[in-house]
Amino acid sequence: MIRARFAPTPSGPLHLGNLCTALLAWLHCRLQGGVFLLRIDDLDRPRLQPGAEEAVPRDLRWLGLDWDEGPDIGGPHGPYRQSKRRWRYHKALSSLRRRGLLFPCRCSRRMLAAVSAPHGATPLYPGTCRNRRDWGHQQGKLPSWRWRAPNRYCHVPEMLQPAPEGWLPAMVGDVVLRRADGFVAYHLATAVDEMAMGITQVFRGADLLPTTAVQVALVEDLGGRPPRYWHGPLLLNHHGQRLAKRTGALGVDALRQAGWDAPDVVGALAASVGLLDGRQRLSAAELLSGLTLPRLEAACQTGTITQLEGLPLGENSTP
Structure with missing residues (x-):
């Protein structure tokens, strides 16, 4: 169906x-x-x-x-x-963290703007905090939670436009899934909801095509099957x-x-x-x-x- x-x-x-x-x-x-x-x-x-x-x-x-x-x-x-539906997103975050697929990041936006490697229109995270394990407060602040982009090849199941594909670390990098202020990121919430709602196809604007590889990979990391996409x-x-x-x-x-x-x-x-x-x-x-x-x-x-x-x-x- x-x-x-x-x-x-x-x-x-x-x-x-x-x-x-x-x-x-x-x-x-x-x-x-x-x-x-x-x-x-x-x-x-x-x-x-x-x-x-x-x-x-x-x-x-x-x-x-x-x-x-x-x-x-x-x-x-x-x-x-x-x-x-926040409980679903936090459950997914806990699962990814237990499996070592998240790491705490304390980089500020200003720091990232200065050191991020450019990649097309979007800079990639340079991996500064990839080896950190300190999840608690430091100077009254919590870290953001970044997804550790797996070293695998991703082919977006895109049906209208040329399908993005490539190795995830170079294609999308380590994106934030939970901000330091506690807000769950769009990528994670979208991936979780596509799975929970049984979405088999997504038709949306072509401006969202560059973000699709992250959502496809997250659905796969969470044990689901990504929908097919039409970016119109x-x-x-x-x-x-x-x-x-x-x-x-x-x-x-x-x-x-x-x-x-x-x-x-x-x-x-x-x-x-x-x-x-x-x-x-x-x-x-x-x-x-x-x-x-x-x-x-x-x-x-x-x-x-x-x-x-x-x-x-x-x-x-x-x-």
Whole structure:
């Protein structure tokens, strides 16, 4: 059985880029007769905005997207929330630590910025603390917990883009899985949840492809089987920049205030990705009924990055 998910972080309202990813992930799952889940990635509390978490399911329903499970089994009563699942992440951390796959790290960000070896766009951890064993307080501070990247070859099961592959120490390095302030890192929580929820495929934006090898390797280290991945189109503003909450990309409420309804948005998103020949007004269900899986995957593969015309993208995104 296909099991897929959409997992936004409520750090602001869902913007058009988020809605596009949600729509494509929903279509991709529904065309295969799969189970579609909604998970709110709300662990990093300082990043969250008041009201954003409650808006996610409301905005998705407005767009015409549904999901199949929630904390109340038997219907779409609500999304899963990572903040309610912390015990799973700490159990995984304990398992990795017992097996010697973690080490304490006391390097500051300033220190790492000065000595980290560059590797593409992301510097790799230089291994400064790999031999440390002091897990307790020092000068009133606890260490962060780093994953000891295993010396094995990783091939990401990516179905749309060129699949990343390589030896993990040189590919991703020793990433932090638990910060010094106690927050569990995104990579670990994601890997644990994919396993616990039985996720078999993940459709998400192409900007997350570089982080996928870490999650694949962690699932393997925790005894699971990684899902297959489809990293799809990103929407750009008029400056060629990826839409983002931090740059003022508009959310659903702003779109509605500008006079756009759900069929307008669905039609514009579908046309931008190449699923329609020209702009149309239609519901998500109507789009699904006239679509095939090969056409969806072909459109997402050739339209890796695209731009919407006519939709209000945000005050910082105007020409």
